Amino acid sequence: MWPPKGAAKKKAAAAQEAVATATPPGEYEPTLSEQLSYLQYARPFKNPNYTKGVGRRTKILKTVLGQERERERQERERKRLEREEKEAGEGEAMDVDVKREEGEKAKAKAATPGVVVVEEEVPTYLSIEAPPSLLPQRHYCDITGLEAPYTDPRTNLRYHDKSVYELIKNLSPSAAKDYLAARGVNPIVK
Amino acid sequence: MSDATADGVPAVPVHYVPIPTLPTPTPRDDYAPFSGTRTPLVIDNGATQLRFGFSTTPGGKDEANTSPHVNTNAIAKYKERKHGTSLLLFGDAIESESGARSQIRTPWEGDVLLNFDALENALDCAFLKLGICDTETVEHPVLMTERLCSPLHSRSLTSELMFELYGVPSLLYCVDSVMSFYQNNKPPSSGAFDTDGLVISFNTASTSVIPMVKGKGLLSHAKRIPWGAQQATDYLLKTTQLKYPNFPTRVTPAQSSWMMQNFCEFAPDYLEQIRRLRQPDALRAGARIIQFPFALPVVEEKTEEELARVAERRREQGKKLQEIAAKNRQEKLEAKERDRDFMLKLKEDRPDTKREWMSVLRGEGFDDEDSFEQTLKKLEADIKRGRKKDTDVEEPAEEPTFPLLDVPDADLDEDQLKEKKKQRLLKAGYDARLKARREKEKEREEKEAEERREEDERENNFGEWSRRLRAEQEAIMVRMKERSRRKAALADRKSAAAQARMKNIATLAADDRVNKKKRKAAGGEDMFGADDADWAIYRKINTAVESSDEEEDYSQLQTIENKLLAHDPTFTLAHTHAAITSQKSAMLSAFRPPYEEGDVEGNTRIHLNVERWRVCETWFSPGMAGVDSAGLGEVLQGVLARFSDAEKARMVQNVFVTGSPSKLPGLTDRIYSTLRPILPPEMHLGEIVRAADPSLDAWRGMAAFANTDEFSKYGVTKEEYEELGGERIKRWWGGNWNQSVSP
Numbered sequence: 001m002w003p004p005k006g007a008a009k010k011k012a013a014a015a016q017e018a019v020a021t022a023t024p025p026g027e028y029e030p031t032l033s034e035q036l037s038y039l040q041y042a043r044p045f046k047n048p049n050y051t052k053g054v055g056r057r058t059k060i061l062k063t064v065l066g067q068e069r070e071r072e073r074q075e076r077e078r079k080r081l082e083r084e085e086k087e088a089g090e091g092e093a094m095d096v097d098v099k100r101e102e103g104e105k106a107k108a109k110a111a112t113p114g115v116v117v118v119e120e121e122v123p124t125y126l127s128i129e130a131p132p133s134l135l136p137q138r139h140y141c142d143i144t145g146l147e148a149p150y151t152d153p154r155t156n157l158r159y160h161d162k163s164v165y166e167l168i169k170n171l172s173p174s175a176a177k178d179y180l181a182a183r184g185v186n187p188i189v190k
Numbered sequence: 191m192s193d194a195t196a197d198g199v200p201a202v203p204v205h206y207v208p209i210p211t212l213p214t215p216t217p218r219d220d221y222a223p224f225s226g227t228r229t230p231l232v233i234d235n236g237a238t239q240l241r242f243g244f245s246t247t248p249g250g251k252d253e254a255n256t257s258p259h260v261n262t263n264a265i266a267k268y269k270e271r272k273h274g275t276s277l278l279l280f281g282d283a284i285e286s287e288s289g290a291r292s293q294i295r296t297p298w299e300g301d302v303l304l305n306f307d308a309l310e311n312a313l314d315c316a317f318l319k320l321g322i323c324d325t326e327t328v329e330h331p332v333l334m335t336e337r338l339c340s341p342l343h344s345r346s347l348t349s350e351l352m353f354e355l356y357g358v359p360s361l362l363y364c365v366d367s368v369m370s371f372y373q374n375n376k377p378p379s380s381g382a383f384d385t386d387g388l389v390i391s392f393n394t395a396s397t398s399v400i401p402m403v404k405g406k407g408l409l410s411h412a413k414r415i416p417w418g419a420q421q422a423t424d425y426l427l428k429t430t431q432l433k434y435p436n437f438p439t440r441v442t443p444a445q446s447s448w449m450m451q452n453f454c455e456f457a458p459d460y461l462e463q464i465r466r467l468r469q470p471d472a473l474r475a476g477a478r479i480i481q482f483p484f485a486l487p488v489v490e491e492k493t494e495e496e497l498a499r500v501a502e503r504r505r506e507q508g509k510k511l512q513e514i515a516a517k518n519r520q521e522k523l524e525a526k527e528r529d530r531d532f533m534l535k536l537k538e539d540r541p542d543t544k545r546e547w548m549s550v551l552r553g554e555g556f557d558d559e560d561s562f563e564q565t566l567k568k569l570e571a572d573i574k575r576g577r578k579k580d581t582d583v584e585e586p587a588e589e590p591t592f593p594l595l596d597v598p599d600a601d602l603d604e605d606q607l608k609e610k611k612k613q614r615l616l617k618a619g620y621d622a623r624l625k626a627r628r629e630k631e632k633e634r635e636e637k638e639a640e641e642r643r644e645e646d647e648r649e650n651n652f653g654e655w656s657r658r659l660r661a662e663q664e665a666i667m668v669r670m671k672e673r674s675r676r677k678a679a680l681a682d683r684k685s686a687a688a689q690a691r692m693k694n695i696a697t698l699a700a701d702d703r704v705n706k707k708k709r710k711a712a713g714g715e716d717m718f719g720a721d722d723a724d725w726a727i728y729r730k731i732n733t734a735v736e737s738s739d740e741e742e743d744y745s746q747l748q749t750i751e752n753k754l755l756a757h758d759p760t761f762t763l764a765h766t767h768a769a770i771t772s773q774k775s776a777m778l779s780a781f782r783p784p785y786e787e788g789d790v791e792g793n794t795r796i797h798l799n800v801e802r803w804r805v806c807e808t809w810f811s812p813g814m815a816g817v818d819s820a821g822l823g824e825v826l827q828g829v830l831a832r833f834s835d836a837e838k839a840r841m842v843q844n845v846f847v848t849g850s851p852s853k854l855p856g857l858t859d860r861i862y863s864t865l866r867p868i869l870p871p872e873m874h875l876g877e878i879v880r881a882a883d884p885s886l887d888a889w890r891g892m893a894a895f896a897n898t899d900e901f902s903k904y905g906v907t908k909e910e911y912e913e914l915g916g917e918r919i920k921r922w923w924g925g926n927w928n929q930s931v932s933p
Contacts, residue, residue: 035215036283145800163775184816
């Protein structure tokens with residue numbers, strides 16, 4: 001799909017000059033969006049031989065996180081095997097704090113240049129995620145946001161006082177479900 | 191919280207939603223000063239914004255650049271309909287084309303860099319903007335951000351892009367919050383960077399806490415909360431949509447984020463704040479009114495004279511119709527009169543013999559004399575009635591006589607007997623009508639007497655009268671409430687009322703309904719219904735029958751209330767049943783002020799009162815919004831707990847807050863009051879420092895760092911990339927670190 005004459009002329013003009021500006025050749029005024037568009041600029045700094053590798057296809061978040069988890073698991077496995085090997089190799093009695101031993105060995109290794117010592121836990125995207133909350137949850141009114149000492153047994157909505165309860169009584173079931181969803185409670189009835 | 195808005199001032203300031211302005215094209219940067227030099231290129235790849243620029247100003251090599259290009263990190267590839275041109279729009283330029291907004295792509299998905307097509311295009315646009323044009327590769331070492339503990343997939347693909355597509359000589363990744371910390375705690379020019387501190391970084395889709403020990407970010411002890419500005423904006427949007435379910439216009443996420451940035455703030459003590467907001471006055475004082483664009487409906491207002499003209503026309507039409515009807519009636523009456531005259535004449539000209547008379551009659555269409563007489567009588571009656579209507583004269587109704595009724599049956603022959611029966615019926619009807627009329631009159635007299643009595647009472651003993659009426663009103667209201675409560679109870683299957691009802695039904699339908707003894711006496715039959723009172727049970731069972739009682743009660747209530755309203759000065763509209771039932775609490779009407787139906791302007795307003803603090807509170811307890819994660823307070827506690835007291839003391843001297851969402855007011859106070867209780871009392875907690883410019887300081891820190899010598903030490907060069915792949919990086923104080931570290 002070739003763009004019409006005007007754009008083609010523009011492209012040619014741009015290709016000739018080093019720094020292209022969207023000067024209209026006289027045919028028509030470029031619209032604002034055309035002026036803002038970057039499509040017609042030459043990009044010589046890009047490598048024309050670059051082909052999108054296999055990994056370029058956009059993966060969804062789930063796959064990426066799954067990969068990370070896999071990798072982490074493999075690392076742990078590998079380290080465990082390494083540790084066992086070392087023990088077997090050394091022939092020493094089982095040390096309670098294997099880590100410490102490894103740490104010492106690693107420190108010795110660190111004397112040699114170019115070795116990075118892995119003494120601490122390796123943080124990954126998943127490992128630094130915050131744990132679930134341990135504090136007891138405070139109840140806030142689903143409708144108003146104030147404190148909610150009460151809960152409606154029919155809809156499980158929390159409410160602040162009598163008048164809010166009157167409001168809740170007149171809510172449709174779908175509206176009640178929306179309120180619950182905002183709190184993160186999704187009553188899915190299969 | 192403190193606000194300067196109306197408190198007692200009638201006009202509350204209304205904030206108008208900003209209309210997005212069209213972006214203006216800006217020229218590309220001049221590349222000449224940088225061409226050939228290997229000035230580091232600094233890119234802060236943020237989830238919301240992309241900040242890029244050279245690390246030095248065009249003027250001199252030593253002066254660090256402090257103003258990067260900032261653009262929304264999104265691109266849109268769009269094919270325009272009108273001219274058929276393809277467009278590549280970057281950042282804010284997407285606003286210029288409404289169709290492009292649906293094609294928008296961002297490299298980031300929440301927290302993670304996923305879409306590399308979009309990233310490639312964004313970087314293209316960035317480099318083009320900087321003016322890079324005539325080199326085969328991008329010949330500048332690049333300092334780029336990545337998120338804290340980025341997944342390796344993201345990093346490897348970014349490296350692939352940078353090295354293979356753009357051919358940069360070297361690439362170094364860093365964590366944005368650490369660089370912002372560096373910027374604000376820069377060592378004197380010769381010293382090493384070794385400050386301790388606690389960095390709290392607010393990002394688009396996450397919030398992280400990173401401890402800094404001796405200038406090094408201890409990433410293994412860092413923690414990330416999956417809650418950021420993006421989630422908070424969504425939460426604000428959701429709550430406002432729930433609050434205004436019938437809002438006429440759609441609220442876009444961009445508008446929601448504008449609302450959050452301008453009106454939301456952190457409360458130092460959330461519980462205290464919402465307790466204060468229980469009072470309707472406090473709610474009103476703390477509210478912000480946001481006016482959304484609306485369109486007034488075009489009302490064709492007829493002027494006074496037009497209305498008068500229309501009314502006049504209608505009246506004339508009515509009159510005309512009336513005239514026509516009157517004429518018709520007149521004509522019919524005349525026709526009837528003519529007929530009657532004709533018949534009378536017939537009667538006069540009646541021939542002597544009966545047979546001839548009969549033939550004449552039959553000729554006219556009458557079967558026999560009787561029918562003739564009847565028709566004549568009817569005509570006379572009609573005419574009389576018609577005349578009466580026209581003249582409106584009340585003629586005294588004559589007493590119909592029933593002569594035959596007195597004559598005993600034996601004396602009458604067949605016809606006369608029939609006649610007598612007829613007369614009896616007529617008399618019965620007439621009597622009944624008389625009785626009814628008399629009763630009605632009596633009723634009317636009674637009512638008048640009653641009213642007179644009441645008036646007397648009212649005039650003489652006002653207090654007694656009003657008290658009596660009020661008691662009646664209360665009784666009726668109580669009855670109505672009882673009834674509605676009963677109705678509600680019946681709706682619930684398990685309530686006592688419903689179960690009692692079922693028991694009644696079951697007893698009625700039971701086989702052995704009749705008592706054994708009674709059965710023997712009555713002969714084994716079920717005598718339900720013999721006694722009239724038995725049928726009353728159906729009123730109890732039938733749930734739908736209440737309406738007639740309700741209506742009665744309601745109309746009674748109305749009359750009492752009207753009387754009270756008219757005569758009793760202390761009984762106001764507020765005491766009436768209608769007012770009491772429709773009374774919404776003051777708190778709710780301050781929470782969401784209702785507007786009239788036709789008030790278009792009012793109905794497109796959003797009042798933000800509790801939401802202003804509620805949204806920000808989610809950072810400290812994401813559980814409010816359904817995200818099962820520890821809040822910022824808990825995370826801070828957890829992170830600090832892993833350090834010894836000495837280290838802790840050093841770190842809390844220098845608590846640093848960065849990231850664009852940290853611009854929300856009240857944050858530093860809140861963090862202080864969160865940290866203070868979890869630290870031992872003797873430990874000194876320094877003032878919480880917010881970055882000088884929370885959005886740009888990360889970039890500035892990077893630019894400053896890029897100009898130092900250390901920068902060249904840590905970058906991964908192209909050769910190293912080709913040898914080791916895209917996941918390897920060198921571990922340094924400002925960067926990520928995971929398994930794939932380069933030896």
